[in-house]
Amino acid sequence: MKSPRTALAALAVGIVAVLALSSCASGPATGTNSADATINVGSVYEPQNLDNTGGGGQGVTEALNGNVYEGLFRLSDSGDVTPLLAREYSVSPDGLTYTVTLQNNVTFHSGATLTSADVKSSIERVTAADSQSSRKSSLAVIAGIETPDANTVVVTLATKSISFVYNLSYVWIVNALATDLKTTEDGTGPYELGTWKRGSSLSLTRFDSYWGTAAKNKDVVFNYYTDATALNNALLTNAIDVITSSQSPDALAQFADNPDFVINDGNSTTKLLLAFNDKQAPFDNVAVRQAVTEAIDNKKLLNSIWGDYGTLTGSMVPPTDPWYEDLTSVHPYDQVTAKQKLADAGFPDGFTFTLDTPNYDPHPAAAEFIKSELAQVGITVNINVITPDEWYTKVYKNHDFAATLQEHVNDRDVVFYGNPDFYWGYDNAKVSALIKEAEQSDTTDQQTAKLTAANDIIVADAASDWLYLYPQIVVASTSISGYPLNGLNSQFYVYDIVKS
C-alpha cells in the first residue's frame, strides 16, 4: 500500500514546486524613467534575414526600417515623404537631375562617417542584378549617379519620374564597406542591432552617437510568434506591450472589453484580390469579369472575416494613396444584373473555372465564400489550394491560371495595371499610357489626375475584383504611447514609443 502514497507524494511535490516557481513570478520590467524603458513589441513577421535587398521579407522592414536603417527620405506614418539623411535637394528644370546634399556629421553604427559614396553604393545595391528588392523596377529609371564631393549626390534619370523621391524612401543607406548584411547591420538609425535570436526575438538598443533626435526609449525587443493565440496571450500577460498588426479578428473581443488595452484601427494598404487572368477566356471578356464582380457580396465577405473592421474600396487604390476615390458603386453587388451580363456574354448557364488559392488565411475561407456566391449565378468554382511558392511558379511566373486569390500589400501599386506582362495580363493601351504619363508629370496634381483617370478605366473594366482592404490593427497596452498606427508597407517606427 506504499505505492499509491508515493505517487501521491510525488504529485504533491510537483504541485508545490509549481507554486514555488509561481511565487517568484517577476512582473515585466518597468523602468521608472521612461527614457530607460524597454519596449516589447509582438509580431508574427520574423525577418527571414536582415537584408532588404536579399529576401528579408516584410519582417525586416518592420523591425529595421527607420529604426536601424534610414533613407535619404522618410515615409511618415501618415504617408508624407520628408527629407531625412538628405538635408536638402533640388531638381533640374527638365526634371531629370536630382542634386541631394547630405546631413552633416552622420555616423554609421560602426563609427564610419556617412559620405556620398555610401549613398551611391546603397542605391546600387537595390538596382543590382542579384537584388531581390521589390523596388528594383521602380528605380530602373536611374541613368547615372555622381558623387562630386563627399556631401553631394547627383542622380540622373533616363525619364522624368515624379515618384523618384518617394521611391528613394525605400532605399536604406548602408555603409559601403559593410559585409554580412543578412546577419549584421551598419546603418545610421537611432538604434543599433542588439541580438537576433532566430525563432524568438530581435533586440534594438539606442545608438548613443545618433545624429538626430535620440530615441525616447532605451531598448526595443521584437518578439516573434508563429501562433496568433500565443501572441495575444503575451499581450494579455504583459510579456509584450504592443502587437504590430493583429491578424486574428476573433481575438480582439478580449482586448476590447479590457481597460488595460487599446485597439487602434489604422489605415492599411493591403488588399485582397480576386485576380482574373485577363488574357484567357472566359475572363478576357470584360462583361464576364464585371458579372463575377457583381455576383460577390464583398461586404458580407469582409464582415465574415474581419467583423466590423476593414474597408471596401472597389479598386486597387487604398485611401492613403493621393489618387484614392471610393469606387464601390461602380460594380455594386447585384446578382440579377450579374446573371443578365453573363447571359449577354454568351454564358446563360454559367461556366466552370479553377480558382488557385494560397493555402494560408484568409484565402481558403474567401475561396469558399466566392464559390458559394458564384454558384448562385450558375458559375462553378473548383478550388485549387496551393502553397506560396507553387503560386509564384504557376501563377506569377508562368501565368498558368484562370483566376487566383492574392493579397497585395504595397501602397501606390495600381501602377502594376500599366504593365501588360504582369501576372494578371491586363492590357489596356490607354491605361498603360496614362500610368506612364503620370510618372512623368511635373506636379503631383497632374500625377494624381492621370492616375485617377487610369484607375477609373481599370475599375470600369473590372480588371480584377478588389474584394476588400484589410484593417491595420495595432493592439497596445494603455501604458505605452507614441507607436505608429498605419504601418504603411509594414514599417513600424519605434523611436517615439514612451512607456509610463
Place this chain on the structure above:
Amino acid sequence: MAVYLLRRLVFLLVSLLLASAVLFALLRLLPGDPANALLSVGATAEQIEAARQSIGSDLPLGQQFVAWLGHIFTLDLGTSFISGVPVGPDIASRLVVTIPLTLISFVLAVLIAVPVGYVAARRSHRWYGMTLSGVSQFGLAVPIFWIGILLISFFALTLRALPAGGFPRQDWADPLDAIRSLTLPVITITIVMTASITRYVRSATLDVLGSDYLRTARSLGASFRQAMWHHGLRNASVPVVAILGIELATTFLGAVVVESVFALPGLGNMLLTGIAQHDYPVIQGVLLVSTFLVLIVGFIADVVQRLIDPRLRGNMTGQRAAVVR
C-alpha cells in the same frame, strides 16, 4: 558486448546515411522552387534566376546531393537559403530549449508513471486501480495542445503565476527564469507521456503478476515482495524500456506542437519555419539531427535492454553457434 556495441554503432552510421538519402529525395519531391520563397510580388524572371543560382537550386539533383553529403562528413550542415546563417549553430541554439524540455518531461513522466502503472496493475480490481487506469486512458485521449491551452488559461492568464509562452533571451543565464518558462510546457508533455507510459507499465506488470515463475517463486516460500523484487521487476522492465525509448523519441519529435502553443524557440519551431520557406538546408539539418538523436535513443534503449535481460545476450551467441555448426 564490445562486438555488439561496435556492430550497433556501424548500424547507426548506415541508418544515418540511408536516412539522409531518403530525406534529400523526399524534399526534392515537393512542388515549387525554393528560390521563389526568397522573392516578393514584383520579382522579374531574371531575379528568380539569380536567386536560383545563389542557392544552387539550378544545379542537377545528383550534384546537390553529393555537395550535401560532403558537408555532412565535415560536420557542416550548410547555410540557410533564407537567413544566410549556418544551420549547425542555429540548431544548437534550439536544442538548448528542446532537449531540456523533452528530457525533464521524460524523467518526470517515468517517475510518476512507473509507480502509478504498478499500482494500477497490482490493484486492478480495487477502485483506485481502476480509477488510475481510467485516468491514464483519458490522458491518452486528450489532444496535447488542448492541455497546453488549458494550463495557459489557468496558470498564465487567470493566476498570472507563470509565463504564457516564450523563452528568456539569455537562454539559461538565469536558470530560474528558464525553468519558469519551461514549467507549463513540461507539465503539458508530462501529462500526456505519463498517461501513455502508465498503460505500458500496467500491462507489463499484469503479465508478470499472472506468470508461472512468480507463482513458482512464491510456492518456494518467497514473499510477494521478494518474488516481485528478484524476478518480477526485471521481467516487467524489458518491454517497458523498449517503449520508453520510443516514447522519448516520439516526444522529442512531437515537441513541435507544444513549442508552437508556448511560442518556444525550439527545434520544432525551426523545422516548421524551414518547411514554410522551402529552406532545404534547414529542413535537412533539423531532420538529420533529429534522426541522429532518435537513433541514439534507440541505441541506448537496446543496450539497456541487453543489460537487463540475459536472454537477449544468450540468443545472440546461440544464433551464432547455430550458424557455425
